[in-house]
Amino acid sequence: MTKRVIVDPVTRIEGHLRIDVEVDNGKVTKAWSSGQMWRGIEQIVVGRDPRDAWAFTQRICGVCTTVHALASVRAVENALKMEVPLNAQLIRNLMLSAHALHDHIVHFYHLSALDWVDIVSALQADPKKASQLAESVSSWSLNGVHELTQVQQKLQSFVDSGQLGIFANGYWGHSAMKLPPEVNLIAAAHYLQALEIQRDANKIVTILGGKTPHVQNLTVGGVTNSINLDSQSVMNMERLTYILSLMDRLDDFINNAYLVDVAIVGANYLEWAGYGAGITDYLSVPEMALDNAGTKFALPGGYIQNGDLSTFKPITSFNDEFFIRGVHESSKHSWYEDSGPLHPWKGETQPNYTDFQDEGKYSWIKSPTFYGKPAQVGPLANVLCLAASGHVSALKHTNFVLDTVSSLAGTKVGLGALHSTIGRHAARAVRSAVLMEEMRNQWQLLVNNIATGDTKTFNQPVFPKGIQEGVGFHEAPRGVLSHWIVIEDGKIKNYQAVVPSTWNAGPRNDNDEPGPYEAALLDNPVADPEKPLEVLRTVHSFDPCIACAIHMVDTEENEIVKVRAL
Amino acid sequence: MKILVLGIGNILLTDEGIGVRVVERLRELYMIPDSIDIMDGGTAGMELSGDLANREQVILIDAVKTGAPAGTVVELYDEQVPNLFRTHISPHQLGISDVLGILRITGELPKHFTLFGAVPYSIDTSTELSVEFHPIMDDIVQRVVTRLAQLGVNLTRHLQPITSDNPTRMAS
Numbered sequence: 001m002t003k004r005v006i007v008d009p010v011t012r013i014e015g016h017l018r019i020d021v022e023v024d025n026g027k028v029t030k031a032w033s034s035g036q037m038w039r040g041i042e043q044i045v046v047g048r049d050p051r052d053a054w055a056f057t058q059r060i061c062g063v064c065t066t067v068h069a070l071a072s073v074r075a076v077e078n079a080l081k082m083e084v085p086l087n088a089q090l091i092r093n094l095m096l097s098a099h100a101l102h103d104h105i106v107h108f109y110h111l112s113a114l115d116w117v118d119i120v121s122a123l124q125a126d127p128k129k130a131s132q133l134a135e136s137v138s139s140w141s142l143n144g145v146h147e148l149t150q151v152q153q154k155l156q157s158f159v160d161s162g163q164l165g166i167f168a169n170g171y172w173g174h175s176a177m178k179l180p181p182e183v184n185l186i187a188a189a190h191y192l193q194a195l196e197i198q199r200d201a202n203k204i205v206t207i208l209g210g211k212t213p214h215v216q217n218l219t220v221g222g223v224t225n226s227i228n229l230d231s232q233s234v235m236n237m238e239r240l241t242y243i244l245s246l247m248d249r250l251d252d253f254i255n256n257a258y259l260v261d262v263a264i265v266g267a268n269y270l271e272w273a274g275y276g277a278g279i280t281d282y283l284s285v286p287e288m289a290l291d292n293a294g295t296k297f298a299l300p301g302g303y304i305q306n307g308d309l310s311t312f313k314p315i316t317s318f319n320d321e322f323f324i325r326g327v328h329e330s331s332k333h334s335w336y337e338d339s340g341p342l343h344p345w346k347g348e349t350q351p352n353y354t355d356f357q358d359e360g361k362y363s364w365i366k367s368p369t370f371y372g373k374p375a376q377v378g379p380l381a382n383v384l385c386l387a388a389s390g391h392v393s394a395l396k397h398t399n400f401v402l403d404t405v406s407s408l409a410g411t412k413v414g415l416g417a418l419h420s421t422i423g424r425h426a427a428r429a430v431r432s433a434v435l436m437e438e439m440r441n442q443w444q445l446l447v448n449n450i451a452t453g454d455t456k457t458f459n460q461p462v463f464p465k466g467i468q469e470g471v472g473f474h475e476a477p478r479g480v481l482s483h484w485i486v487i488e489d490g491k492i493k494n495y496q497a498v499v500p501s502t503w504n505a506g507p508r509n510d511n512d513e514p515g516p517y518e519a520a521l522l523d524n525p526v527a528d529p530e531k532p533l534e535v536l537r538t539v540h541s542f543d544p545c546i547a548c549a550i551h552m553v554d555t556e557e558n559e560i561v562k563v564r565a566l
Numbered sequence: 567m568k569i570l571v572l573g574i575g576n577i578l579l580t581d582e583g584i585g586v587r588v589v590e591r592l593r594e595l596y597m598i599p600d601s602i603d604i605m606d607g608g609t610a611g612m613e614l615s616g617d618l619a620n621r622e623q624v625i626l627i628d629a630v631k632t633g634a635p636a637g638t639v640v641e642l643y644d645e646q647v648p649n650l651f652r653t654h655i656s657p658h659q660l661g662i663s664d665v666l667g668i669l670r671i672t673g674e675l676p677k678h679f680t681l682f683g684a685v686p687y688s689i690d691t692s693t694e695l696s697v698e699f700h701p702i703m704d705d706i707v708q709r710v711v712t713r714l715a716q717l718g719v720n721l722t723r724h725l726q727p728i729t730s731d732n733p734t735r736m737a738s
Contacts, residue, residue: 041578041691056693059578059608106612110668158671195672199616213610 002029003529017505017544019517021535023526028535031514031521033505034356035365042349042495050076050487051220051461057483057497058214066099066205067476068483068497069218074294075483076220076461078318079470083292085456088222090446091235093288093298094243095208095215096474097439101250102201103477103543104379104432105258108425109194112540115533116265117179117187119155120172125181127152134186137264137404140256142193143186151189171533176525179268186264190257197253200246207239222458227450244443247436254432262429263401266422267408276421276538278520279374280307282381283503285315285323285482287475288438290445294318298438300389301382301475303370307419312388324471327482327498329366330510341369341510344484344496345469367506367515368498376516377479377503378542380418380427386434387415397433401426421520424541463490476500478543504542517542568600569623569717570676571710572614574607574662581686581699585627588682588706594728595707596721602714615665619674623717625710628662630683637702638685641709647679680713682706 002024022030041060045053053076058069070092077084127148134143171177179187208225209215217223226234266273282304286297295317302314303326315323328341337350354361367374375381386394398415405426406413417423466489473482479500486494506515514522517539524534571592573585586606598604607614618624626647632640648666669675684706687696695703711721 044578044691044693056578059576065608065610102613110612110664154671192672195615195668198612202613202616205613213613214606214608 017501019521019535019539021521021524021526021532023529023532026525026527028521028524028526031518032358032362033365033507033515033517034363035505042497045492045495048492049490050079050463050485050492053485053492053495054218054220055214060497064103064476064478064481064499065213066095066209066215067474067481069215070096071472071474071476071481071483071497072485073218073220074318074472074474075470075485076472076487077470078472079468079485079487080220080461080463082221082459082461084289084294085222085454085459086292086449087225087227087446087454087457089289089292089294090442090449091208091217091223091225091457093442094439094446095205095217096287097435097442098201098204098208100435100477101254101432101439102198102205104428105194105198105201105253107477107543108258108262108428109191110198112425112543113187113191113265115171115537115540116177116269117191118172118174118177118184119188120159121177121179121181122152122184122188123156123159123181125152125185127185130182130185133182137408138256138260140252140260142189142257148185148189151192152185154192155188171531174531174533175527176533179265183264183268187261190261193253193257197250200249204243204246207243219458221461222456225457227455227457229450240443240447247439247443251436251440254429254436259397259401259429259433260404262426263404264408266401266413266417266426267405269422270405270409270411270413270417272422272537273413273417273420275524275534276424276520276541277307277419278518278522279376279514279516280419281305281370281373281375282307282384283370283375283377283480284382284385285473285475285480286317288442289318298441299382299434299475300386300391301480302385302389303375304381304384304388307384307416309384309388309415312385314385314389318471318473323473326370327368328372329368329496329498329502331366332510333361333507333512334363334366335361336366341372344471344482344498345486345494347484347494347496363507365502365506367509368503369509372511374506374509374513374515374519375503377500378424378427379431379477379479380424381479382475383427383430383434384418391434393434393437394430397430400433401430421524421538421541424543428543463487465489467493479503501542501544505544567621569602569625569714569719570617570621571602571604571625571627571714572607572617573605573627574609575629576609577693578691580688580690580692580694581684581696582629582689583693584629584684584686584695584699584703584706587695587703588627588710591703591707592710592721594724596711596723599719599721602719611662611664612668614662615668618665618676619669619672621676623678623680624676625680625682625713626662627682627706627710629686629689630681632683632685634685636685636687637698639702639705639709640681640683640685642679642681642683644678647681648675682709682713 018034020032021028054069054072057072058065131145210217228234229237284301286301288298290296305311330341331338335353337352356362468487470485482498484496504516573589575583575585577583589606
């Protein structure tokens with residue numbers, strides 16, 4: 001009997017995301033990913049001064065604020081063919097790293113770990129055994145018996161008081177939950193510790209950005225931070241040293257807790273290295289510009305086809321023609337007028353709502369393609385491109401995770417395991433470790449550059465008459481983000497944001513090929529259609545910025561069961 | 567810990583931005599003393615956890631959906647506030663409810679809350695409040711000022727409002 005399961009997650013701003021799957025014999029046989037709301041937020045900046053766009057675009061989404069600000073100023077700079085002072089590039093690099101680390105840590109521990117970790121089971125753990133296990137694979141200082149016992153007592157007091165709070169909606173006791181109680185306890189402890197650590201990452205964004213959640217130091221042409229190592233009121237050595245101390249704490253957690261936890265979870269759920277690959281054409285963009293013009297980067301990006309790293313083709317500058325020409329968006333299955341796949345500079349958004357048609361139009365999200373094909377974006381794409389380009393830090397951390405998984409699981413696990421649901425989590429942890437290491441380099445580069453006497457942070461933009469086109473891209477926590485701008489006589493004429501969730505959550509394209517979410521869900525097991533935990537695991541592994549409300553429709557009985565999911 | 571005045575909402579969605587607009591208006595009209603923190607929380611969630619943790623008093627301004635007609639202003643106090651977000655009445659349920667849930671677990675939940683919520687007329691795409699919502703904004707600004715006075719903080723007006731027509735002190 002085929003059952004249709006509708007997962008209807010809610011995103012804060014970009015619109016509701018709804019996932020429909022058909023389940024037959026305990027497996028997903030068909031999947032649809034549908035954006036349920038049209039906002040047309042890009043229209044807000046049309047007609048405005050391009051220098052103001054970033055302040056609006058950073059409010060598009062509640063989770064990814066800084067990234068839209070950065071992509072926006074880069075788009076204008078690109079249109080004006082501007083260079084940006086080195087200090088500004090480095091300050092941006094530090095800020096985007098801290099933002100991404102915050103985002104990745106919160107995603108793994110607070111938004112998706114509970115798909116894999118059974119908090120209630122942690123109550124059955126022996127804290128001594130748990131501590132021995134944790135200390136056998138990690139030198140993290142908070143894995144002691146005392147610490148773990150306290151965490152267990154805390155959880156017990158929540159259960160006893162009947163107030164599980166944010167833990168109340170988990171699929172506790174679900175047959176797909178497989179971690180031993182001791183591992184669940186370690187994970188619960190790190191869940192709580194990660195709450196502290198994410199604040200450190202956020203503090204760095206605040207110090208550099210002037211404020212969070214919406215930074216105010218970005219500007220077209222650079223940043224507004226004033227640099228004077230001896231002044232009390234601006235960017236000085238004291239602040240830079242404080243940032244470094246926060247980085248030390250983050251580094252310790254990422255390398256000794258996050259990377260290890262991902263490996264432990266992966267080793268216990270190794271079958272999930274066999275589900276969720278989906279689209280294995282991967283796209284990422286280079287990040288952390290190291291020169292004024294944006295032609296040298298600390299982190300390479302590019303395009304990989306069919307999961308084959310030898311096909312890697314790099315994207316090499318902010319003006320890269322291979323990237324700029326490759327991106328199109330199709331509206332064939334989206335609720336817009338369809339005039340064939342269009343380049344973002346020519347993008348149209350004329351609504352044409354039809355209702356949900358399985359074979360026709362079913363989403364407010366357009367379907368982006370790279371040279372006509374869907375592409376998966378995100379930390380996995382990023383890490384694979386880094387590995388393909390021989391990036392030393394990425395290879396080192398990837399090998400660490402795979403070796404730890406292999407040793408815990410007692411079987412050799414190779415790079416191929418990354419093309420999967422669990423692999424996306426592993427890649428996100430690896431990317432965090434890479435960002436962490438690179439962030440230290442950026443900090444040193446900034447201090448060194450200031451020491452040469454260079455305190456410049458801003459170049460004045462000049463808007464000529466006529467039309468200029470530009471693109472600003474950023475390898476954001478969820479993957480390739482690109483803002484496309486057309487400026488006419490100093491005002492914005494067209495503006496399109498092609499966001500990571502569009503790449504991954506897009507519907508079928510002009511050739512009726514499914515998007516990455518849709519493809520990744522095929523053949524996923526579903527033990528209990530009323531509690532489609534497995535569907536959530538795969539969707540969450542992409543890190544959609546959503547919380548989910550699950551509606552289960554049984555087409556036979558036509559009844560709707562509503563389940564809240566985390 | 568200082569009193570935190572926190573406005574949340576999305577200013578790209580018309581009346582959804584009321585919390586942020588009230589905070590902006592407070593800054594335009596009043597000198598903000600060092601004894602309080604006033605913050606535009608925008609659409610954020612977890613980023614706010616450090617700013618909320620362990621506060622004695624939090625005054626929250628937000629758009630709410632209560633079933634009451636548009637333009638209705640609600641006031642809630644103390645434990646009613648986390649409870650409101652737990653039952654998901656506010657359109658900001660995701661961010662703030664997660665943060666409050668987490669602060670409960672870490673034992674850092676603010677001691678006292680005041681919420682001023684307003685039911686929106688429109689949440690279409692626009693950077694301006696709807697015309698009907700302007701008096702609601704002024705009303706909430708007054709309520710915040712009154713509440714702060716009850717808590718022992720008296721705000722003093724600028725001689726002239728700090729607006730884009732008078733940008734001398736727009737910096738912060």
